[in-house]
Amino acid sequence: MRKRFLGTKIFRLAISYALISAVAILSFLPLCWLFVSSFKIAKEIVRIPPTFFPENPTIRTYRYLFKEMRFGRYFINTLIVAGGITFLIIITSSLGGYVFAKFDFRFKEFIFVFLISTMMIPFVTIMLPLYVMISDFGWVNRFEGLIVPMCLSAFGMFLMRQFIENIPTSLIEAARMDGASEWWIYFRVILPLALPAVSALGIFSFMWSWNNLLWPLLVISKKDMYTVTLAIAALQWEAGIRYDVVVTGTALSVLPVMAVYAFASKAFIRGLSFTGLKY
């Protein structure tokens, strides 16, 4: 009797839930700590062993962030930059991915490898020549300087290629035979079917451009053009790190990314059910 129970679906499902709950708690707990700690004074944040709930909750770090530093403005700046980059990356990567996945042309693999190799160049070494170029264009301290050099992604094209390859070519051929243009195929066939990959790419791009520090550090020098990560980095002084402001600033900056994640994961799930239905 026991052996049969162990083999049943319900038992195995229960184990799965138990395991995934453990993983989820372990994953989420530190993030909770981050949010909860934004209400602590610096002395309590650095205390070892770390406390979880604040002993004397205070909003004084929030007040510092919004009064002495104009955090709201930085939020908007970063939203514009991250949003712009994400949007452009999604479009260009899905187009590029489609081309690599479903078309054949000379030197295709060579060009592809060339693109992938750009991911291997450590940013630190191209950042200075890039910065000199941007400053020659007159894009310093401007949104163009932040967005344009970041708006294409070899990573994105790689991701989209892998997913679009899984879309049956027969669908595309059928559409072509019906006289559809490539752009129609892109918008009506490829994008919807690749929605899970597109939303995954969306959340990754948004997150990376939101958390990017090195590039805005070079391009921006005016306080009112700061991005959120730059503002937080400005608190890591030579004289010492203001942990309280770093923690609170990070907690705040996680919120929009989580919001985008919630939105993207809805699209992600919807997209997956598309592919499910097709079969």
Add this chain to the structure above:
Amino acid sequence: MGTKYFPLVILVPVLGWFVIFFFYPAINSLRMSMYEWNIIDPAGSPLVGLSNYRELFKDMVFLTSLKNTFLFVAVRVLLGIPIGLFVAVLLERIEILRNFFLGLIFAPYVASITSMSILFRWLLQPRFGLVNKILTSAGLPPQSFLSSPGQTILAASLVDIWQSLGYSAVLFLAGLLEIPRDLSEAARIDGANEWQVFFKIKLPLLANVNLFVFVTTLIGAFQVFERVAMLAAPSMNDVRPSNYVMAFFIYRYAVHHMRLGYACAAAIVMFAIIFAFTLLQLKTLRRRWEY
């Protein structure tokens, strides 16, 4: 718009962009590696040919960074990817609350590397950190985590795996959910058990995603920087050379020591290594599946 010209229309601007914003600065970087480059006075930089490269391979600090980076990559890739796959498999099995759990697991990936590294630096503190407290109460010996370089790199790797679980889980999950149910159903009806279904049917169909996760994780792991720097010490100035990784070495020499030529040489070496590894992966793992 003809089907024939579509690739051209898309790829010409794309390649153009990459040439301007990546290739050109990268070539500049190669050029700089042949000089003793002076940031503030570029015109006055003396040409030194390959001497930067020769110096690199005699530099103990560089060789230590190479060793540390390889260790980090090995653990991160060989341990992290299977764990990510495992989590994705679990997520695929549960239908109710799947999105909720995925959200929780993905959450740390969204936080900055800096903030989580600071937190773990405190958690891994040898005397008072939570992790050692848990270990000792379970009867295990406390580890000196961040005092010995091997352990620091290992710890950094594990923290990185933890924080990036969401990344591989999401991608593997997408791949798993794309696999049509009837395939596995048919196999089960034919008498296959769960393991066989997984290894013979699902895993091969994940080849595309697998390749992607593998390659991107590898490339990312080679470029590890903040993770080790913030975990090893409270400030960049305190990171001991025994804890250096390649990207940190490059950053330090470029920005702090102002030897941009030397740093670029190290970057070229790093690039060559990553390129070789990635090419190897692409050649051996790449398979194309047509339905």
Add this chain to the structure above:
Amino acid sequence: MRNRIVWVVCLIVMVTGLVAFAHAQTKITIWCLGFDPHRRGFEKVAQLFMEKYPEIQVVVEPQADFPTKLKSALAAGEASDVFTPRGEDIMEMVYTNSILPFPDDIFTVEELKEKCWPEYYLQAPFDKVYAFGIPDPLGDAGIVVNLDMLKEAGLEKPDRFVSMEQMLDYAKKLTKKDAQGKLERAGLSAREYNNQVYFWDFIAEQGGKFYDNESGLFNYQTEEAKKALQFFYDIYYTYELDSTELPASFDALAQELAAMAFMWGEYIPFSKLTYPELNFGFVIKPPFFGATEPIVTHVDTWNVAVWSGTKNPDAAFKFVAYMTTPEAQLAFLEENPGIPPLKELAKPEYYQDELHSWLLPLFELLPKTKFWGPFGNDSIIKDSLWRLMNSVIHKEISIDDALAEMTKQCNEAVSVFRKKYPAAPKPEIRW
């Protein structure tokens, strides 16, 4: 008649236009550290300046990761009109023409030598002034102590430690060990990257020299250097006042895991901002074993300079000229406690409040400060020294090997600098 009226109107308009144009606001930008006391100091000075010169608008722009930002911006030709270089960077900036010399009517080198502390000339020994200092606490003057822990142990906080023995005695009484004999709280922590200047000072206090003016070379393989490095090792393994299992000085002080630490003076204003619940004090360090007087130096000054690519040199120099006045220095001092470059301002009357009073014991040492440098590539030299000291503390390298490496790396750094700038003056250290 109509024509004449039109003429007059046009003339008036033209004149008003010209006058307005002449009084149009010129704008200059200043880049400084994000450190609040610096930022507030500059904002205060800027405000006073703009009251004097309403036609000039001064915008203070604090920058994150200041060294990276400044060097990259100079490389790209995009810096601010005025910025704050560290003393050790001034020489290189002069040779690469990144900063402009002050016109004689603002400050001459003779005035610098006469009115300011010696480091401000010695850090950039040229025949023109290229940068002017801002108030800044000395980096190697003392020990930061936790006042509450002192009180708990029944100890009085002295203004200065008269001897190493006294300091070690305090440290022993402040050390806490747990039931297994493992260190729970460090009595004296020595893991902060300014500790290498203390190392230099200890060598000099014993009468040793780590640098030879004639040959222009470093040598750390001397008795004095060995004793000095040995001391740092002993803190951990002989006196057992700190352990590498405890966090490094900077964190340990805030986590209340260290009672005293060799630490920058800036830690005091920094901790007042970040950890107002903790009470830290500052004690002047003791002279090394066998020496009579401690040596303090100011090898890490902050200064203001004018960028060579500025489009508004007149306005920029007006601001810098204002920065050299006692009025501006005192305004800056109010926000950022430290020692101003002008000797006349080291007066107790300006240091009476809590934010400044901890600096008073420093005054009697100021006339005897020494200056180590400028070696060229100073920051790299200091970095190498600290890394090796840290490795010794972590038992990753023996003391003798470390001293040999220090010698090698320091000499390499200077030779790289001298190859780049053969005209650079060699330091004449007044031991």
